[in-house]
Amino acid sequence: MEGQKLQGMVVRRVEKELYEVFIGPQHPGSGHMRIIVRLDGDVIVEADPDIGYVHRTMEKLSEVREWLKPIPLLERMTIIDACNITVPYVNALEKLMDKSPPPRASYLRVLLCEINRVASHLYGFGIFGVFLGHSTMYMWAFGDREVFVELAEILTGARLTHSYPIPGGVRRDMPQDFPEMARRAVRYMRGRLEEYRRIFVDNPVIVKRLEGVGVISRNKAAELGIVGPNVRASGIRYDVRLAEPYEVYDELDFEIPVFEEGDALARTWVRVEEIKQSLSIIEQAVDWLERHKGEPIIPKEDYDKLPKLHREVYEKTGRVKLLPAHATMKIPAGKAIARGEMGRGEIIYYVESDGGTTPYRVRVVTPSARNAIVFKYIVPGHRLMDLPAIYGSIDYFPPEADR
């Protein structure tokens, strides 16, 4: 080995009494990342999250793509939560353009966002089940997630990467029979949550592994700046849908579940309660959409520009065919920030325009990118067997963190 040094390799001395364990990067859980853990016996004394294995230059590529094209690009960060991750980007563009979507488009966005949120939490539960050796939870959660992935497919035409919101509206209206399907899915999921509680969340084995593990106090959560269900499990009542309601969240009736304990079990409970709230929002959204049939899903000024053929397609099928002018549009110079609440927490976009056809700068900070700091500051002091419990409970997702 002497003298041989591979690209990117770092060589340094380690202390003799400590074991250094490399966990990953061959997919230790929900994607490629590595945690370098130093152990004294089986107690972790230091943990260094080494991320970036799936970095895909989202910010740089956004600067060389026309304004619309980052939408299908950015949603690749979290394909399981594609609408939640693109809505704030579209909101940032709308802020720069002084444009706002018609109410029906906003309701459709919210509907898809909440379908995504349920699917994202179920995905998290599945991975969490694998981490804890509970393979039934994995099978159940992934099977039930399919219900919501299919709902999204019926609504948008794509299972995962929907590219649904566009500046000023959405790409497609809801099919006629969608509300009934959505209500069936909601009824089904409510019944399943009770079964989840019996087999997983209230299971004595699971409770023993999660209770009091990875405790993040209220002040610590604020200091580390973590987001989403993790911060709400530590007694902080922060949700973007509440702090700065975007789209039509201020017209809907829902609660923000908050727990005080701050441990892995509380983080799990927050997600269960959030699924219940999302199911209720889905019901309210389809009710509203049923009452307001035939309302526009793009602004009037955009509709007026459509040629005859495009109008016919829009009116008959509810599909918006974009004009070439959309792809090359210019956006007034300015700086804007927009944020949204994804399944895993707050996502924030900083978009700067110099008046050209491409963004001057797009900065995106995803929830997992902000949660990664937990590995460094919360994991030390725990036993090695607690690491999967903490990893699963913060619902960390490497492709989202690496961007």
Add this chain to the structure above:
Amino acid sequence: MKPEELLELLKHALGGLAKEVTVRKGYVEVLVDADSVVPVANKLKELGFDHVKSVTATDYPKESKIRVTYHVSSYLREDLAKPILGLSVDLPRDNPVMESLTGVWRSSEFQEREVYEFFGVTFRGHPDLRPLLLIPELAERRVLRKDFVVKEESIYEGVPHRYQ
């Protein structure tokens, strides 16, 4: 809290330290000198801005500067949870160095590493300043600066001529 109230609060707290305060779309930007960034950050923290949401840098080659912005907000004070404050510093492009704010806001630690690798901004006093997402060789090329140009490949690139 409305932007006007926030402006009043900032004027009262920062006094002459803020060079420029601008209301942008979705946040309020406060521009300060690189020397006074730590005292200003401490004052903001005392006001209740307890965490960093994003550390951003933007490269302006024409003006030969890099602007680093810390977008901060509050978790513990619910009335401050709505506004976002952008604390900005302009640094010279050929030698961008500034004090690290990890001592004030621990939550900026990983994102300062990102700005370091993508723009080459050095943060004095950062506990662990090394690349986060990129390998060291790539990080040396400061890929998010404007003079790093993304080469677009044509779909025929590398295809033997006889097939084109």
